[in-house]
Amino acid sequence: MNLPIRFDRHAKRRMKWRKITEEEVLNTLDNPDKVEESIKGRINVYKAIEQRYIKVTYKKLLNEILIISVVDKAQKWEV
Numbered sequence: 001m002n003l004p005i006r007f008d009r010h011a012k013r014r015m016k017w018r019k020i021t022e023e024e025v026l027n028t029l030d031n032p033d034k035v036e037e038s039i040k041g042r043i044n045v046y047k048a049i050e051q052r053y054i055k056v057t058y059k060k061l062l063n064e065i066l067i068i069s070v071v072d073k074a075q076k077w078e079v
Helices: 009-018 022-030
Strands: 005-007 034-037 043-049 052-060 065-073
Touching: 005 009, 005 022, 009 022, 009 065, 022 043, 022 052, 022 065
Parallel strands: 005 065
Antiparallel strands: 034 043, 043 052, 052 065
């Protein structure tokens, strides 16, 4: 993605609590295993990284990409 990336305060907090690195989030954005549209123009991207399943919710704005939420799951998402 060519636009600058900004992390919402909620996303930063979730990353800290769940010990998800910025590198893992960027990897999920750049190389997702699954992509789906969400509400309010948001996009969910999913990535399996080792034994973790990461979901990143973001919104593409005019001049940036806003990371809204980051979650890790114990089980893989349904395809």
